[in-house]
Amino acid sequence: MSEQRSVPLREHLLALKPCRHGGLIQETSETYGIPEGEILDFSANFNPLGSPFDYPESGLNFGDIIEESFGKLLEYPDNRYLEFRKAAARFVGLGVTPQSIIPGNGSTEIVRLVVESVVEKGDKVLLPWPTFGEYEMQCRIVGAEPVYPAQDEVDTLSDEMLDKAKILFICNPNNPTGKLRSREELKALAARCREHKTLLYVDEAFIELSDYSQSVADLPADNDYVFVMRSLTKDFAIPGIRMGFGIASPDMAEILNTARLSWNLGAIANTTGIALLNIEGGIDSPYLKKARAMILEEGEKLKAKLDRIRGFEVGEVNVNFIFVNISKFMLDSGELSERLAARGVLIRDCVSFHGLGKDYIRVAVRTGEENDRLIAAIGEVITEWGREQAKNELQQVIEKASEEGIGGRKTCEYYPCHFEGQNCTFCFCPFYPCENEKTGGKWIKSSRGGRVWSCVDCHLVHKTEIAQKILDCLMQEGDTDELVKVAWKKVMEPIL
Template sequence: MSEDNLPLKKSVLNLSPAVHGGLVRKNAQKHGIGESEILDFSASLNPLGTPFEYCGNEFNMDEMLKQALEKIHHYPDNRYLEFRKAASRFLIESDTTYENIVPGNGSSEIIRLVAESVLYHGDRVIIPEPTFSEYEIQCRIFGAEIINTHQDDIFSISDEILEDARIIFVCNPNNPTGKLISRNKLEKLAERCEQKKTLLFIDEAFSELSDPRQSMVNVAIENDYVFVLRSLTKSFAIPGIRMGFGVATQRMAEGLNNSRLSWNLGSVPDTVATELLNMDSGYNNSYFIRSRQLIEEERNYLIERLSNVRGFKPLDSSVNYILVDIEDFLMDSSELSRRLASRGILIRDCSSFRELGNSYIRIAVRPREENEKLIQAIGDVLTGWGREQAREELKHTIETIAEGGSLGRTTCEYYPCHFEDQDCIFCFCPFYPCEDERTGGKMVDRSSGGKIWSCQDCHIIHDKEVAQKILDIFMNEGDNEENLRSAWRRVMEPLL
């Protein structure tokens, strides 16, 4: 049966699934690594860990689960009054009440609820890029037309374009750039949206981990054209329990609560979220104060270390992840992500974000020990890349000679990289990294930390006679690993 015969809307048939980080199980299965052995820098979770780990006996997961399981024989109370009251108390510096709260099964469900409740087929939606892909996915399901603009241009959108749109999405702090927009700027945009009858949807999923003072919650409870989304899974580092909430005026919240799915929170997320949201001092609890301190400390550390990797340009961030420009790096985002994943390190390949292409990666801020392992893994990837380049160069050399070609490289921009009249048959040493200091090579401090093998003071492979002997072995006997070791024993060892 062709797609044309399916009883699905065209807007659904043309969708591509959103791409997210946090694919621990998928990568564990793909690379044959235990899930517990993988370090995940692709999902931006609170690096302090869960409140269950930090707050001692204040929060007991076993007790929460026991309470939740006692409720599984009954339908949840669709009003979710305890949850909504706890959410309003969590927002300590606002005048929010439970009547302003819309509970949801994580960010994506709430985004879909708003899109479904606001959009008509053919409506226009403004989405600044790059940003979270779920906004576009959820709006397209309901037949919306997407207007993309750059993040830096959202405050200069013309009145005509703004008035013609039903929703404008703003992620603050932005995912993936980490930029935080001040509340003052957003208040001015909110005034324009109210005048033009355009809903300003503000995603504050990372607010507790950045600067909660910039939140627009107090505006949302007074302005029918402002909706604020809060996600709890990232702030509390428990993405496996889907929970979040929206904040709106009482009229808006009532309408959304009436139209949301019945029982959209099961007993476990309802119970756990309610307990966590009831923590003393809300988002100014010592747990979040320490979280923000740790994020700043480790973010600064990571930015410094990543800046020392040649070709890495980490961008300023106000939250627990860093966008890194790798346009001048030796490999693109997809290849680097794949190589690191094979070593049990997950980073976010940003090629799925509009405007970023293969030139950016996003790295979550993690505890110091894990951050150091990431830096070490990047160095190991570079070493492995050098070894592969040497093998590829050897293969190219053999094929060129076999076809009667010339390997003169005196026109190379780096010639001579070691000494005048050097032989350049082997641009990349086929023995790299030999790690034999008798050659003149040595382990040196890597700019990003740790050690790396340097061939700078080894000239042996560029001696004409040595290069020819090694080439003869590969030409006559093949370029496999056994002959590589044989060439080392027969040619290199006697010289050392």
């Protein structure tokens, strides 16, 4: 056995596991051979209107930004980022000043900056679960010890727990559940954290797409134990350009601006960020107002359609994504995600969120047409699964009949589902969906709003003499699918 290679890294990093995220378009394209442009992504949560550069009313032109940035490519950015900080403060409002703004290369860099600046190895950090995975990731990198209270336990955290923790992370609205905490809740929590000298880190990455009146961005001004984070990625649907910022007390912000990486916003990100934050109307710009209205309208429509899927328990609509409990659904989160991905539709499998397992998914709210495509794809998956189950059932019927002959299932809790004395050899019809109305079957409206073939008025395969003839065909040597076609032609067509 060869000697295991050692690497000059801190020991606790050797067990570090990647933090899983959505938005895996390229990976999906490579796996399933689907062109990237044909993949519909519900696994990442962005403004459903798309970029403001595609929204004429925004008054923004990306070409102009690139042209302006191009002139700055031969010089280092001004590491003070004065214009960016002024624009961010103006965008947030609430009395926030530029002196409180810390620019960041996306939200993850800001999380890391704060964790590295506050937490030491062995410190406890509070991560109410389930929540955004990067909090845990960045805390583990510095060797912190995560503690996992449930989300509904946050308001009743013990004094002892707060005393021992360096940071309490709150995502508002929470990712992945969509739960929106009120400003009053967070103000009370901030007061407790200040008392116990625990930093309250409030992630408001989605607040502009939700009810921004619940923001606590003003609290850090006179409370060193509150830090608020904002992200431009979600608001403006530009994940390819990493931008965000933190809000802290002026004293804390000054130190964090010294501690952050120098030139962490390149010329394009800096210029783009300034333009976006200076959008006319700011947080109440026509672009963001329309997005919020669209999220509520289309979100409720999508929720209603998801609610009609048997086994789905759908969460509230507070923001541009919906959390769904699928513990009673026929497939777990991994299998459902994979089957949808094979159709070019991505959803977020929530198995990577602490404590959730394979019982939850998260879907973004997109346009009505795109949301309907998601519902249709889920319907296709259900139909596919049903056919697989029917095929498996049919194989079991054939194997059982070869040993015991034709029979019934009068012990079934649903007997008789068609008529008294029916033959139940074929619980699943081997011809489903035959789509032949002469059988008594018909198209009906499904719970998802589409069409589904109903066999409730078809009794043919439950008549003993017909069931026997079908079984005789199916028990011949050959491929089962081909034998089903033969049985239809020999047995069913003459009857119809």
